[in-house]
Amino acid sequence: MNIKHIWIVLKKEAKDIIRDRKTIITSIVVPMLLIPLLNILVGGSISRLNYDMTENVTVALSKESNTEEIRELVENQIFNEFSNITLLDVDDHIEAIEKSTVRVVMDFDKDYKVKLEEGKPFVISLMYDRSQTKSQGSLHIVWDAIESFNKKIVAQRIEALGLNLNLLQPVQVEEYNVADDEKTSGSMLSMFLPLLIVILLSAGGIAPAVDLVAGEKERNTLEPLLTTKIGRSSLLVGKYLTVTLFSLITVIATMTGVLVGFFINPGSLTMGADATITGFTVPPAALLMAIVISITLGMTFAGIQIALSTYAKSFKEAQTYLSFLMMAAMIPGYATMFMQANEIPQYMFVLPVLNALSAFKEILTFNINNTNLVLALCSSLVYVIIALYLAASMFKKERILFRT
Amino acid sequence: MIEIQNISKHFDKVVAVNKISLKVNNGEIFGLLGENGAGKTTTLRMLATMLKPTSGRAKLAGFDIIKDAEKVRGSIGILFGGETGLYDRLSCEENIAYFGQLNDMKTPEIKERIKVLSKAFGMDSYLKRRAGKLSKGMKQKVAFARSIIHNPDIMLFDEPTSGLDISSIRGVQEFIKNCKEEGKTIILSSHSMSEVEKLCDRVGIINKGSLVEYGTLEELKQKHSDEDLEEIFIKLVGGKNEH
Numbered sequence: 001m002n003i004k005h006i007w008i009v010l011k012k013e014a015k016d017i018i019r020d021r022k023t024i025i026t027s028i029v030v031p032m033l034l035i036p037l038l039n040i041l042v043g044g045s046i047s048r049l050n051y052d053m054t055e056n057v058t059v060a061l062s063k064e065s066n067t068e069e070i071r072e073l074v075e076n077q078i079f080n081e082f083s084n085i086t087l088l089d090v091d092d093h094i095e096a097i098e099k100s101t102v103r104v105v106m107d108f109d110k111d112y113k114v115k116l117e118e119g120k121p122f123v124i125s126l127m128y129d130r131s132q133t134k135s136q137g138s139l140h141i142v143w144d145a146i147e148s149f150n151k152k153i154v155a156q157r158i159e160a161l162g163l164n165l166n167l168l169q170p171v172q173v174e175e176y177n178v179a180d181d182e183k184t185s186g187s188m189l190s191m192f193l194p195l196l197i198v199i200l201l202s203a204g205g206i207a208p209a210v211d212l213v214a215g216e217k218e219r220n221t222l223e224p225l226l227t228t229k230i231g232r233s234s235l236l237v238g239k240y241l242t243v244t245l246f247s248l249i250t251v252i253a254t255m256t257g258v259l260v261g262f263f264i265n266p267g268s269l270t271m272g273a274d275a276t277i278t279g280f281t282v283p284p285a286a287l288l289m290a291i292v293i294s295i296t297l298g299m300t301f302a303g304i305q306i307a308l309s310t311y312a313k314s315f316k317e318a319q320t321y322l323s324f325l326m327m328a329a330m331i332p333g334y335a336t337m338f339m340q341a342n343e344i345p346q347y348m349f350v351l352p353v354l355n356a357l358s359a360f361k362e363i364l365t366f367n368i369n370n371t372n373l374v375l376a377l378c379s380s381l382v383y384v385i386i387a388l389y390l391a392a393s394m395f396k397k398e399r400i401l402f403r404t
Numbered sequence: 405m406i407e408i409q410n411i412s413k414h415f416d417k418v419v420a421v422n423k424i425s426l427k428v429n430n431g432e433i434f435g436l437l438g439e440n441g442a443g444k445t446t447t448l449r450m451l452a453t454m455l456k457p458t459s460g461r462a463k464l465a466g467f468d469i470i471k472d473a474e475k476v477r478g479s480i481g482i483l484f485g486g487e488t489g490l491y492d493r494l495s496c497e498e499n500i501a502y503f504g505q506l507n508d509m510k511t512p513e514i515k516e517r518i519k520v521l522s523k524a525f526g527m528d529s530y531l532k533r534r535a536g537k538l539s540k541g542m543k544q545k546v547a548f549a550r551s552i553i554h555n556p557d558i559m560l561f562d563e564p565t566s567g568l569d570i571s572s573i574r575g576v577q578e579f580i581k582n583c584k585e586e587g588k589t590i591i592l593s594s595h596s597m598s599e600v601e602k603l604c605d606r607v608g609i610i611n612k613g614s615l616v617e618y619g620t621l622e623e624l625k626q627k628h629s630d631e632d633l634e635e636i637f638i639k640l641v642g643g644k645n646e647h
Binding site for chain 2: 005008009015016019220221222223224225226227228229231398399402
């Protein structure tokens with residue numbers, strides 16, 4: 001193997017790929033821009049939806065309940081502490097819900113007043129449209145307002161009887177989260193970040209791997225290359241390093257997009273969960289370990305991708321094989337998505353792909369077990385060697401290299 | 405000089421090349437004639453060290469194709485017919501320089517050589533343009549330049565005019581003549597009788613992987629009492645090859 005030759009091939013292949021607009025757009029530009037763009041668009045529409053559901057709640061009374069007396073009760077006693085709820089006057093309450101003029105309609109028992117005075121329960125029926133997200137969301141706000149009114153009436157009645165309100169609530173619940181902000185944030189990140197990294201590492205190398213071997217075979221550029229002084233091992237390693245490099249560039253580009261998206265919409269990293277990532281810092285040694293394991297996983301994928309691209313008879317065949325590889329890599333990612341880091345069995349730290357996923361989970365949740373991480377790293381290195389061997393054996397077989 | 409001794413290549417049960425022996429002297433053009441699938445390309449691929457022979461041996465410029473494969477590759481230039489095999493996104497200059505680098509040439513040496521070749525092939529006006537934007541004739545010239553960037557002693561041409569228009573064919577033939585004038589040892593694989601008659605000092609006819617006849621054109625004509633090379637070829641090959 002000749003390092004100078006490897007460097008020449010790597011430089012040329014990188015230059016060639018950089019000039020390929022399609023690859024650059026799909027591997028770097030789109031991942032970098034897509035996530036921030038989605039955050040702006042999706043984040044913006046979610047914010048608007050939340051605002052409409054919680055801050056701009058429109059309510060009406062049914063035709064039968066739309067009396068001066070009930071309106072006064074609702075406005076002054078039920079909604080008086082809820083400035084986000086507006087009581088509207090509509091002619092046809094069903095049509096008003098259907099047309100989204102109002103989100104919720106209240107219908108009172110006819111004898112509600114008598115029951116209220118006699119201390120008997122009465123019913124307020126809430127009508128809403130389940131097919132409309134905003135109507136469904138606003139229902140809870142109205143429900144809360146009625147609950148608050150209920151508590152007020154109960155308090156008044158208990159007080160009138162000369163009793164203490166605490167009699168009704170013998171137990172009070174207080175909750176404490178023993179995990180600090182870092183652990184909470186890490187736990188959420190550990191659900192989707194490992195999967196994202198595996199998908200990106202397996203997808204990032206597809207375009208270059210297909211182009212650099214199957215593409216070269218199809219365009220007849222490989223044969224002249226094999227007649228120069230460069231040995232096949234050097235040529236293979238040059239191409240292999242290019243694929244690895246572009247897989248990692250795709251990961252970096254996407255992660256940059258994720259970070260930019262995070263700054264645009266801090267809630268985005270929790271994928272809609274009711275929390276944001278705050279105070280999250282990974283120890284430098286663990287971060288370094290995560291980077292090294294990512295690189296080795298990228299190298300493993302690159303080796304398999306080069307092997308499959310060499311085996312393929314055509315560009316299209318190579319694309320099909322590599323798409324299957326990406327799908328196969330996603331299976332362990334999804335399978336372990338909800339697995340907790342402290343419950344991962346040790347054997348998973350030596351299985352392909354699962355070793356990297358498990359290590360990422362441990363690092364992100366600060367459940368770091370050095371033995372497990374070393375196992376993951378060593379097994380990753382073994383898989384790199386196996387993948388490279390596979391690629392080299394394909395590349396050296398005449399019948400495979402020259403089959404079209 | 406090229407020396408081939410009993411070289412064979414089998415792909416499973418298919419005998420692609422069967423015990424071919426021949427010698428091509430310095431400054432000589434040797435034509436390999438044969439129908440499609442006769443074994444011409446496989447022979448050239450073995451000489452270029454792309455394929456390993458099943459048996460037999462060959463030496464190019466004194467280097468053994470198995471033991472000194474890298475040195476053999478450093479001594480040969482090869483030109484394939486049909487597609488030129490250029491990198492479309494690289495400029496012509498970059499395409500040529502890449503092969504110079506892979507043949508261990510130093511940058512100043514490559515630059516100087518590209519200048520000479522650019523002048524010789526009239527490529528100055530499009531040297532900096534991307535290969536994908538060129539016409540087929542222009543691409544062919546870049547492929548010529550690329551194959552001799554390292555000034556090899558031996559040239560292998562595998563059906564270099566296949567699929568080309570008449571003026572491009574003329575260009576390729578001129579290039580081959582120039583190589584001969586520079587003293588290079590050349591093997592030209594072709595199925596064009598007229599091309600072989602025009603360019604070659606000696607001719608070998610391959611049929612079903614075996615070299616069934618070889619000699620100078622005069623020797624062949626005398627031996628087979630026929631003035632027409634095509635007739636001699638048909639007589640020796642006797643129809644289509646079927647492996």
